[in-house]
Amino acid sequence: MLNYSAVTPKEIYLNRRRFLAMALALPASAAAATLSGAKTAYNAGGEKVTSQKIVTSYNNYYEFGTGKDEPVVNAPKWKPASPWTLRIEGEVAQPKTLDVDRILKLAPLEERIYRHRCVEGWSIVVPWIGMPLSTLLKQVQPTGKAKFVAFESVYDPNIMLSPRKAGIAFPYVEGLRLDEAMHPLALLAVGLYGETLPNQNGAPIRLVIPWKYGFKSIKSIVRIRFLEKQPPTTWSTSWPAAYGFYSNVNPNHEHPRFSQRDEERLGEGTLLRPKVIPTRMFNGYEEVAKLYAGMNLDRDY
Numbered sequence: 001m002l003n004y005s006a007v008t009p010k011e012i013y014l015n016r017r018r019f020l021a022m023a024l025a026l027p028a029s030a031a032a033a034t035l036s037g038a039k040t041a042y043n044a045g046g047e048k049v050t051s052q053k054i055v056t057s058y059n060n061y062y063e064f065g066t067g068k069d070e071p072v073v074n075a076p077k078w079k080p081a082s083p084w085t086l087r088i089e090g091e092v093a094q095p096k097t098l099d100v101d102r103i104l105k106l107a108p109l110e111e112r113i114y115r116h117r118c119v120e121g122w123s124i125v126v127p128w129i130g131m132p133l134s135t136l137l138k139q140v141q142p143t144g145k146a147k148f149v150a151f152e153s154v155y156d157p158n159i160m161l162s163p164r165k166a167g168i169a170f171p172y173v174e175g176l177r178l179d180e181a182m183h184p185l186a187l188l189a190v191g192l193y194g195e196t197l198p199n200q201n202g203a204p205i206r207l208v209i210p211w212k213y214g215f216k217s218i219k220s221i222v223r224i225r226f227l228e229k230q231p232p233t234t235w236s237t238s239w240p241a242a243y244g245f246y247s248n249v250n251p252n253h254e255h256p257r258f259s260q261r262d263e264e265r266l267g268e269g270t271l272l273r274p275k276v277i278p279t280r281m282f283n284g285y286e287e288v289a290k291l292y293a294g295m296n297l298d299r300d301y
């Protein structure tokens with residue numbers, strides 16, 4: 001069950017109006033002030049939120065550098081297209097091109113505090129702002145053949161790394177099974193900490209799939225395709241033995257390089273005594289388990 005706190009329709013409406021005003025016009029500092037009072041719609045576990053400083057300066061975004069300290073330096077130099085358009089096509093009755101302003105109006109924006117676990121062994125707790133991914137996917141009618149959803153990031157070779165330098169192919173691609181994509185926890189995020197997304201966190205629109213490893217949460221999305229067959233994904237193509245299509249957080253399935261048994265919660269311990277906690281199945285989001293009933297998740301990793 002989703003644990004939504006008591007947010008009245010009026011509060012959601014007001015927050016949405018403030019957020020829209022911010023997204024369209026206000027400078028970042030005013031934006032922070034306007035949304036700082038936003039009500040939280042989801043916070044399972046109630047853990048301490050990681051500092052905004054860490055979440056916006058320790059990033060994986062290979063298009064802007066392979067070091068986690070590089071995207072915060074390189075990504076701000078990039079100017080996302082405005083209006084930003086998202087193409088939705090494939091096995092659908094009616095393909096559509098939507099711009100982000102239009103997507104923002106599809107549903108009230110919610111704040112959701114999610115744990116985020118990187119396969120490399122660190123985790124953070126982030127207050128995202130967004131709407132269920134299902135809200136967007138319901139805008140097109142998938143045909144009976146649609147079983148998977150593929151996502152594609154922007155790729156601008158003028159400012160982003162070459163695939164050779166990054167060591168992975170671009171554009172970055174990801175995918176979900178249709179039922180995973182429609183799960184209410186799957187979030188289409190447009191902001192964090194009451195502000196629009198900084199470039200290094202995937203501006204202007206990205207996925208956040210909290211029960212999967214961080215790399216499934218693809219940034220700066222420009223294209224979504226409904227498909228009959230399972231699509232290729234960047235990391236599973238680059239190293240199939242280490243990265244599968246599902247990539248559910250799973251302490252019982254070891255990665256050849258990084259331990260999945262436990263994780264370091266960034267910003268809470270000290271250099272000498274980092275805060276290390278056990279990694280939980282599905283990152284603790286056990287409500288998704290029924291999506292995988294009958295599957296062997298050690299084989300289908």
Ligand SMILES: Nc1nc2c(c(=O)[nH]1)N[C@H]1C(S)=C(S)[C@@H](COP(=O)(O)O)O[C@H]1N2
Nearest residue numbers: 059060061062118153172214215217218219
């Ligand atoms: N396009 C794109 N999306 C991406 C990545 C990337 O390199 N390129 N890195 C992934 C990885 S490995 C992680 S852990 C998360 C990090 O998201 P954050 O920087 O907002 O914490 O983004 C994911 N999405």
Ligand SMILES: [Mo]
Nearest residue numbers: 118119214215
């Ligand atoms: Mo990651």
